[in-house]
Amino acid sequence: MTDQTLCPVARAEAVVGDRWTVLVLRELFARNHRFEEIQAQTGGTPQMITARLKTLEADGLVTRRVYNKRPLRHEYHLTEKGEAFFPVMMALRAWGETWCKSPREGRAMKYTHLVCGKPAGLGPVCESCGEPVRRADMVGERTPKYQRERDARWEAFKATR
Amino acid sequence: MTDQTLCPVARAEAVVGDRWTVLVLRELFARNHRFEEIQAQTGGTPQMITARLKTLEADGLVTRRVYNKRPLRHEYHLTEKGEAFFPVMMALRAWGETWCKSPREGRAMKYTHLVCGKPAGLGPVCESCGEPVRRADMVGERTPKYQRERDARWEAFKATR
């Protein structure tokens, strides 16, 4: 699958070059660790989610953590390798906000840079203070519109079971 | 397809959430503009490449440019929207180099930051001078090993026609 190439983009794509995989990672970065939540917010079928979580685990981006024995239940968490994917997510987010939406639709998230206490913006460096932003130095908050969208998806999901 | 979501990651993935698409973009960033070269270096079948180039054009990342009439031949070039994808490529490259390869395999590319004349490294800011790096401010050079790999792929491709 890796095609035995030296190209890091090809190597990365062999792991994360799939829509569902990235959406699952998005949910994990959003601190949604349960199967059901991931399924509801990505809109994937259970087999899709199961399959992606399995390969993400095999590829070392995700670990399963028991949160309940009897019945055995797991939460899915990012490993260091998974966390390291954060800059890609942020770059993808920036591109998506800038080029895949009309400005009047509004943002999905607002990030605050804890180091300076001001908005972090979309770039790899804080738009307020110019420092490179790390995940640990930011808090993200959903805009009301996006929060409503997610709530609605959850309700719709629950209604079908 | 966009699923009518406000999430920029989902929006972006609807466009570039596919292995072949990203590999095609990689070749365009590498200034390979011909169908044949893209096919050879990505390893895709002609229909894959045709299909991706078509959707990339429809999504506004790529334009076709006539380089020869009679027979009519096109080159594929990145639009502004396509060029704007560069930070994602760099972030993906950084993650791939760091997490999808053993260090002894070596790098595929060396980038020089033209502003300071020193190596740019893997991050969003130049490792030598600390300035955010833009595509126009960098020159990339393939490492000998990676160049040989590409030459070999081209030879192998040519040999089958």
Added chain:
DNA sequence: CTTGTTACTATGATTTTCATAGCAATATGG
């Protein structure tokens, strides 16, 4: 002992992708 919760698995239809082959339009060499 019925209903609810969570995390899946099973199944058959549909869609996508793959490998292999071929074609169209022209340039080039003899």
Added chain:
DNA sequence: CCATATTGCTATGAAAATCATAGTAACAAG
């Protein structure tokens, strides 16, 4: 002129992935 090469695709049928829909397993709560 006629055969071969070049470039950029299209066609075809087999194989694999994905989808919608339904169901199951293992327990908890009432």
